[in-house]
Amino acid sequence: MPNTLTTIDPLAPGATGETITPWVRAQLARTHPSPADRLALRPLRWELAGQPVREWLLAPDPLACQRIEAEIHQWAVRLGLYRLDSTKALTEGPCTILASVVLPGAPAELVRLTSMYWTLIIAFDDQVVETGRSPQPYRDTITDILLHGNPPVDPDPFHLAFAEVRAGIVELGGEALLPAFADLVAGAIDTYVREWQHRQHDRMPAMDQYLRDAVTNSHILPGMLLQRLVPGLIPPDARWPTELTHAAQLVTVLARLENDLLSYRKDEHDGAVNACWILAEEYGIKPIQSVPSVLGMINALRVQLDDLIAAIRSDAGSAELARQADAVHDWVDACYAWFLTVARYGVSARKAG
Secondary structure, three states: OOOOOOOOOOOOOOHHHHHHHHOOOOOOOOHHOOOOOOOEEEEEEEEEEEEEEEEEEEEOOOHHHHHHHHHHHHHHHHOOOOOOOOOOOHHHHOOOOHHHHHHHOOHHHHHOOOOOOHHHHHHHHHHOOOOOOOOOHHHHHHHHHHHOOOOOOOHHHHHHHHHHHHHHHHHHHHHHHHHHHHHHHHHHHHHHHHHHHHOOOOOOOOHHHHHHHHHHOHHHHHHHHHHHHOOOOOOOOOOHHHHHHHHHHHHHHHHHHHHHHHHHHHHHHHOOOOHHHHHHHHHOOOOHHHHHHHHHHHHHHHHHHHHHHHHHHHHOOHHHHHHHHHHHHEEEEEEHHHHOOOOOOOOOOOOOO
């Protein structure tokens, strides 16, 4: 990676997703100046037009992650989520490194379970939604599996995988979480159905719908739910404060918008739904011209989230609630670092150009 890169902003003549990537990354780095020390992150330093840039990459225990990741690969292939000769998605977006960072102090079984769920839902997105199949038939069967453990008579790999995820939640003492977990998965499938409908008619969703779907279609909220199995946080059978729900929703929207910007170069070629293209369609501008607007949305949401977490911590009546607020807050920096670390989103973490 060059030590100093030339800045090319989205409004420059001839700007493309390729040429603006360093500028976008430098702007997002300012939104993540000082992640919590408890997160296993490491800095990546470079310069843009002579100005220092410091990004963050995930840096969990490599040996522990490699062992669990190997088990996840074997599990996904055994169930038929992926063929042995087509596991590129698994290697490009390893989930265990993110689970290890957002679940500090968690037993390996919980890190493995969370990674299993994320691997499963990414496979569902890649092999059902992205291939043009309607996700609708899965909604009720998967809900029934998660609530009651009842797979259909002729289960496919996704049914079997959700059944094993449910069994893992129960084994770890999280049976009280199953109704909320099932609701989150059903909500995610509902958003997949809307996405499928948009693809069928070759149109973008409205921005307000896209932002709402960023909450319900997020893989983050189920992860936060499983995070409650970590000792010292709000336990599965306890009340979840409303203000933490709002904070969690802000985290999911922030993660989606940051992912959209970091994936701009990839989506420019793949045609994926992205906030920049939605804004362009709504306001009659080029997608690349909407990049600064998305950055402005990110900055505004980050201020809201930081202020809300600070208010929750100041009013917290227990150390448990304060720790939970910090745990929710940590997801913003952890997801940002994951987007930069893995190859799935086309960012190429170890170089800025």
